[in-house]
Amino acid sequence: MPFVEDLDAFLQEDEFAHACELRLAGGAIRSVRGIFDEPFLDAGMGEYRLDTTQPRLLGKAADFAGVNRFDTIIIAGREFDIMSLPQVDGTGMATLRLAPKHGQGAR
Template identity: 50%
Template sequence: MPHPAWEDLSEFFDPDEFATTATIRRDGEIIGEVLGIFDDPNQIAALGNYELDHPTPRLICPETDIADISRGDVATIEGRDFDIMQEPELDGTGIATLILAEPNVIYDAGI
């Protein structure tokens, strides 16, 4: 599906404004870096009187930048690792969302 010609997504995903860099790894090897908007569920977004709360972290990116990303890849964002839980969700405007989850970590309690 062609994207609107008036959209210059590079302005929206500018690291000096909103975007942050995510390093994507597959099987421990870096497969690329992507600029995106990291949406942390620990922060509640407000739109007027409406508060939007969602249960999982997500990364909103240009669709073309994450075409090769798959479920099971790992994204490192702001020094934290996240498992990519499913294929990118495309919204039809050239933007896609990666649903993330913090990896389960087994801690050695020394018992």
């Protein structure tokens, strides 16, 4: 029998995960849990520099089924646009790349 990880146990809110509200373009709203990360990015193009972050959410791939680019998600009171289809990693987990909604920049 293959080993099966309990993803719900991994995504407990009292550990690392956040309760999130996923808002799909068709009007559906779903509650999901995920691990939010917002690493710093210092990007440059020629003489121009951009200090920003790359927010993302790791969660169960099944919870992110049907998510499309430009759907939105609320995490800890902050609203983000979803910038890509879920990036499934083959373990039952997937990552959503995010961008803060206008006026809700990096913290």
